Amino acid sequence: QxxxxxxxxxxxxxxxxxxxxxxxxxxxxxxxxxxxxxxxxxxxxxxxxxxxxxxxxxxxxxxxxxxxxxxxxxxxxxxxxxxxxxxxxxxxxxxxKEHALNGWNWGKSEMGRNEFSFAVRNRPAFEIPYTEISNTNLAGKNEVAVEFSLPADGEETGTNGHLGGARSKGRKTGGATDQLTEMRFYIPGTETRKGKKKDDEDGED
Amino acid sequence: NLNGTAVKQYKKFESYKRDAVFPTRVKDLMILVDEKNNSIILPIMGRPVPFHIATLKNATTSQEGGFCFLRINFLSPGQGVGRKDDQPFEDPSAQFIRSLTFRSKDNNRMEDIKDQITEMKKNMTRKEQEKKDMED
Incomplete structure (x- = not known):
């Protein structure tokens, strides 16, 4: 059929x-x-x-x-x-998958296979595919900055327009009217090194 | 309140309920101010993500390379500001979004959003003060 x-x-x-x-x-x-x-x-x-x-x-x-x-x-x-x-x-x-809609700015970042998500009370508020991240750095004692890759010109599609303005990987946010360029997080307990995220699960409920 | 910090209810504010209807303009993947729900809605990787006005610190704009950059700062620990009783500042495992920056070619709209955020924030502070005064 x-x-x-x-x-x-x-x-x-x-x-x-x-x-x-x-x-x-x-x-x-x-x-x-x-x-x-x-x-x-x-x-x-x-x-x-x-x-x-x-x-x-x-x-x-x-x-x-x-x-x-x-x-x-x-x-x-x-x-x-x-x-x-x-x-x-x-x-x-x-x-x-239901997303968090409560409007909070605290939660927990979770590293998945292809993307990273920020979860508020165990629900993702948003996800970021790793392909869209151009740079990350420790911007302060407890602060991590994540920068996003964007087309140099807001109009550039990255696919010659053949895909209706859909971006090639690493350019997704270029399709939005307002394009996300940077995100900064406060990460507690990063005084020595970061990357020990596994230690602090489920703390906020 | 069993344990003080552990059982604290951070539920004083909530932007939307589960089946909430967003303003239709979220389709355009743009920043929206939804005064009715005391929230802003930000487009993050194709998803409208609400943030309650109570989590916001302020918003600033700057110009560079033909774009207007709008930086939205949120309340987070270690800034010497914020209402710590509303948010889990003392929770050693809570991570916070500290800022989000967007760029747009529409300068006027970005400035407008900044003003709306500032105004919303001012109104909220005023209302809280009034409430406090009543309680005293």
Missing amino acids: NIMESFDDIYLDLSKQSGKCRLAESGLGWKVSGGQTFTLDKAEIISAQWSRAARGHELKVIARNAGVVQLDGFRQDDFDTIQKCFKVWYGVELIQ
Whole structure:
């Protein structure tokens, strides 16, 4: 019967233009009209997550080579279909993830495989793929600064516009109207060296 | 209050509930000030992330290379400021976001956001003072 599922108005990696996302047995694809097609073979897919995002609901795929692939703009109703496709065709469980909305600025940073997340009461407030970080440094005694890679010119796409303004890796935030350039954290107990994050789990509840 | 610090409830403020509806303009991945909910909403890697006004310290702007940079500073330990009873400043494991900087080509909007944040902060401080005065 259905050999393909198709979704309109989907944004790839913060692209300015929306395109059509297709799920087929062989993998997934995304294309803006008149543009080139981005494809992800099913063998590439490691895991998948479903959350609310800016344009609608986001399907985030962690891929072997492509890293963090973000597809935003799905409707809540699409979840069942997508979950089924991923399970049957790709053998991957689509996991629903709720994000923190309480507006707090304290929590705990967690280092994942492809991204780092800042969790507030065990819910991620946001995630940052490692590909988007250009530099980090110890800016003060207890302060860590994280800088983001951005296109030199705010208009540059990094993909010659072929992917509807979706950025190549390391340029994602360039697709936003307001582009995040730097983030600073207060990290307690960094007087000697940082990196002993494993020691202090679950302290804040 | 079993243990003082350990059981402290840092729940005096909350930006949004679980099923909250964000302003539709979060679609544009831009900074929004949502006065109704005492919050700002920041676009971080494609996700709208709210921060309550009570976590904010101030906002500043600067110009460089054709961009306007808006730096939003949050309350965190070790700055000699902040309402320590509202936030887990003494929790030895709590990490804090200290600042977030955004760039935009829309200078006016960035200045406007800065002013709105300053105004919101001022109103909050005033309201708190009024409340305190009533209690006295």
